Amino acid sequence: MSNCDQFREMYEAYALGALDPPERAVLEAHLATGCAECAKSVAEARWLVSQLAYLAPEAATSDMLKGRLMQTVRSEAEAKSSSSVSTGATTTASGIPYWLSASIAALLLLTLYFAWDAHRLKDELRAANEQNQRNEQLVASAKGEFAATQQKLAAMEEQMAKMHRETAILTDPSSVKIMLAAQKIQAPQMVAMWHAKYGIVLTGQKVPMPSGNRVLQLWLIPKARGGKPMPSMTVRPDANGNFEVLVSNPPAAGSDTKALAITEEPAGGSAAPTTTPKWVGAMT
Numbered sequence: 001m002s003n004c005d006q007f008r009e010m011y012e013a014y015a016l017g018a019l020d021p022p023e024r025a026v027l028e029a030h031l032a033t034g035c036a037e038c039a040k041s042v043a044e045a046r047w048l049v050s051q052l053a054y055l056a057p058e059a060a061t062s063d064m065l066k067g068r069l070m071q072t073v074r075s076e077a078e079a080k081s082s083s084s085v086s087t088g089a090t091t092t093a094s095g096i097p098y099w100l101s102a103s104i105a106a107l108l109l110l111t112l113y114f115a116w117d118a119h120r121l122k123d124e125l126r127a128a129n130e131q132n133q134r135n136e137q138l139v140a141s142a143k144g145e146f147a148a149t150q151q152k153l154a155a156m157e158e159q160m161a162k163m164h165r166e167t168a169i170l171t172d173p174s175s176v177k178i179m180l181a182a183q184k185i186q187a188p189q190m191v192a193m194w195h196a197k198y199g200i201v202l203t204g205q206k207v208p209m210p211s212g213n214r215v216l217q218l219w220l221i222p223k224a225r226g227g228k229p230m231p232s233m234t235v236r237p238d239a240n241g242n243f244e245v246l247v248s249n250p251p252a253a254g255s256d257t258k259a260l261a262i263t264e265e266p267a268g269g270s271a272a273p274t275t276t277p278k279w280v281g282a283m284t
Helices: 005-016 021-032 036-055 063-081 098-171
Strands: 176-182 190-195 199-204 215-222 230-235 243-247 257-265 279-282
Touching: 005 021, 005 036, 021 036, 036 098, 098 190, 098 199, 098 243, 176 257, 190 279, 199 215, 199 230, 215 243, 230 243
Parallel strands: none
Antiparallel strands: 176 190, 176 279, 190 199, 199 243, 215 230, 215 257, 257 279
């Protein structure tokens, strides 16, 4: 047995401060000789004890509890002292078996392992939570894109239905053509096509732009004596003075209307004409 073997079971107790003064003096005298192996072992034992300090909750042990613990350990040591010769077991000068110091060291290692494993599990749980959050964000983004796609599809379907209706009005022979002539202004005629089922398509080309943010508004003039003009759609020409507007649901039937008129109104239109008509066309 090497000279260091007799100290192997003292390292943890020394790091814990559990060695009696004589044993402590012997070990420190050996360390003073410059033994690298024992110095390394003591340093490792101190590191284990320091790590255990971080894991344990802050608590102060009462003197009574310390006394009872030491009394229990000494009693156990005295009970085993009779068998120490036959079995070859060794004890410290204070009666603490070396196996107890080894058990403490094993407990320290086991505690450190559990602490490391708990830290690893926390990291895995945090990573799983972060991944779950990213997945939720991807799902929310996909739902948003799906909703936007549905809106685009609905808008396309609406536009296609509008184009179909306009085509039917402009091409059906049963549609009534109404020419709206300019009144006291230099401007081209407007053309309205009225279909009894699909509505009215009003078109204009090279139409003078209304002043400011004002708009052009279509009115249906009823045949009934004293009937008031019925408001319909508003429109602003494009930069070239062109426009096309669909009136899907005219406010009156063609058979009850004697003429169409266009006035210039404030943005949003008016409930009753505020200016004299700039274009007028009679039903034929």
